[in-house]
Amino acid sequence: METRMNVGTKIEHGGAHIEYDSLMNLDEGWVSRKVFYDRDIYEEEMRQIFARVWLFVAHESQIPNPGDFVTTYMGEDGVIVARQRDKSVGVFINSCPHRGNKVCHADGGNARRFVCNYHGWAFDIGGNLMGMNAEEVYDPGDIDKSEWGMQPVAKVGVYKGLIFATFDPGAPSLEDYLGDYRWYLDCILDSDEGGSELVGGTMKFMIPMNWKVAAENFVGDAYHAAWTHDSASKAMTGGMAFPPIDFENTFHSSANGHGLEFGLDGIGDIALLGRPKVTEYFMDVLKPRMEKRLGALRSQIFGSIASASVFPNLSYLPGISTFRTWLPKGPTMTEVRSWTIVNRDMPDDIKDEITKAVMQTFGPSGTFEMDDGENWEHSTITNKGYVTRQGRLHYGCGISRKDDHAELPGIVHRGQFADSNQREFHRRWHDLMTAESWDDVPDRRSNRLKGRETRDLPQGLKSL
Template structure:
């Protein structure tokens, strides 16, 4: 008997048609409807019939409820639908959805007509609502494609639920049928192409709101930023002795940080290589070994596999201990007590990563002999907001303080308002995405701390600070100021809160806060600083609660199905850049400014689009190249 079943298509045809399906899904995911319209020919007929069924409560038998049309449109009506969607008056969802489409199980067969192909596929639609509900919708599709002379394959005709459209003007029709099915499948991550520049125009001063809530953008941040940046993991004062350890995260990767017998510090994944279980559940401590509680695999403080439960069950050659230790990060480095690590084997060194920003960091880390330490442990809190809102607030948003924190400031300081800002003698300074905004009066943040003894202490050591760091930096320290180290560390140098914004999804972060003080500071002054930090920027502090509420509302509101397409304004002070003979970095005059925020997002964009970190441009060209110690700077930098 003659076999008349359709035959599998050639490899090139399969590849071309699969890419067509992926491209259409990406356009719809990104809500690039205008580009999607370009796939349609002028006489397109878009007709989708939907036959519905309901099941009885016991799932015993379906009940047919008839059929109807979801769409029956021509090109003009489709354009009208999209225009109305953009207006926000129709198709609004409450609560709004994030939708992602995954095309899977693609099978391409030769059709009965020349230059045509039949494509069977499955589309899985992942719909994630802002209220936390998640739905997976699946649809089996059968498309019919025709290959044009110039433009490749185009959609031709559709059987049961008909969608007729055309990818190019020279293409002919296609159709596909859609039927609901139940299925299981394996989802694979398909990386977004690096088109992140469309989410911002920093020269014009705007950002796309979707970078604060889009799940796919967040996933790319984990890969492109957190897996490649130098990330803060510890302060050396937290690991004074061999065997001391703490656990933290690099992005969403859990890691263990340990002090070695030779004094070095190692960082490795907190995940057993046997089944992936978490190895260490303690926040910090001292130990000789880590043992996984699942199968008893034991590791020393260097992360090396030492033994296993019932080790006799492994025959010779079954396991190589040297290859089955805890995965080490690629590089670990420290700068004046701050310990950083990176998963990236290549890329800039830690010194190059910090660059000229070391000049500013030394105001916090080296304003007195002996350096700094973290005291009082770590406080962790969870805030339902995107991690970038915390970073950008500390990197440059002095503007919010006099309004958001007015009542808190008055309650802490006998009814006195927030200190006024001298726009002629205050600045924003940005280096490679790190930023420090500051005044030069020397007392604003010390005043906000609300602890007179702390003010007296710093006024007493200020002459020595000037001798050590120069007059300019001694005047900056203690002023109203805030700073961030790219990508996710921030601090208030005069108030002494030091913090890290750990991402936990596009709409949540864990805030870890410490108190940072000079080691040489008397114990009673350290106690005063700790109390001041708790009253201002602790979880129940007068200022911290103000900020958390604002960040949460910014995140949830920006996610609205219409709201997300509106631009955010980042133009404040856009024309106030200056050349300064003492201050390194990209410097803008006036503390009320968006300059550092723009610098942060410029480095965000650099990393999201860079394939080679070593090729990323310095922002700006460094002035301190070859300078190992900023205290030794000659000339104007020693002012």
């Protein structure tokens, strides 16, 4: 039975008075349109969610050597992610503590130091202040350099190649944050001996939408695919339409807001790449390896029509191999950063074929990306209308399909056409927006798995 939210939850921060329980009732299956447009709600998201959850900042393959770095954002806070000399990873705010100027303007590279172009303050790759231009203008005692480096994040964690960071020293461990969802995440990170890597560079583009519109689409909206992407799928597959959905063998699974919707046919998403060479490699080489490594069930899940999100803003399509973050730039603008994720041990020609297929389908001019971007834009900007914004959005599909599945971890619902994971995504959003600290955030993974001994877990969870 789903937990009902306490009535009258109101949070007051920074002058905002927001009645969160008036914004959604997920037991009834609706969400207020204001969630996707209101400026005060957005500002509270920066404080209540992005300033304290674990956020994906880079893949280890992007910074393999000491001095390698990339720049990105955690919420709207710019950060530098740099490989240190001891091979650890440092993450610190990309802002000079002298006058606040952005220190590093490059997307990535290799550096021995970062130097602010305003007054020449110089920092090592760990963000420590090493010296300043015309340092003689400072009298003895004016500054203690050890206290004026670039501000580091509270914690950095790595899970099988994915680098995450959090600003909140009270955040749970990364392993606890990902929790049972790691069973699904391993389908793209640990399906072969060599692990994963990002290839082909970074695609960056802007969509005038609220970040949650895209994140919740990837976490569970298979419903739109056969309609929105009908022509694109036929173009990629030589005229083949989306296969009919088998409700008995399709699922939604969510764990603390992270979610995957998927089938068990093992081929649907692979076929959408439109690359026979890739299909042959996946079916004949990778999936047999995956079955030995992760078990038969996950080898069936991989490659099926599926989409996934790690709360709050990391999404991917297993099988199609697009991997992306939704970086918020205000309540009605989002920067998309997208990569191609592959197994490191794949042959180079297969990696090249997958990269081209991802660009053709889910790049800025991709056949599927353009379909989605137009929908997401208009799903956001229609809420500009005052009267429109007072309305509700329906999230009730599949509300009674919860299934205590014997093998699948997470909060599982049957049926690929459902709002189940989207409801759990917004439930996690509500949890964080109304919690004063992590102690107030409930555990919303599968009740079936709580308290079990390791020996009782489904295949693959024993290694977590």
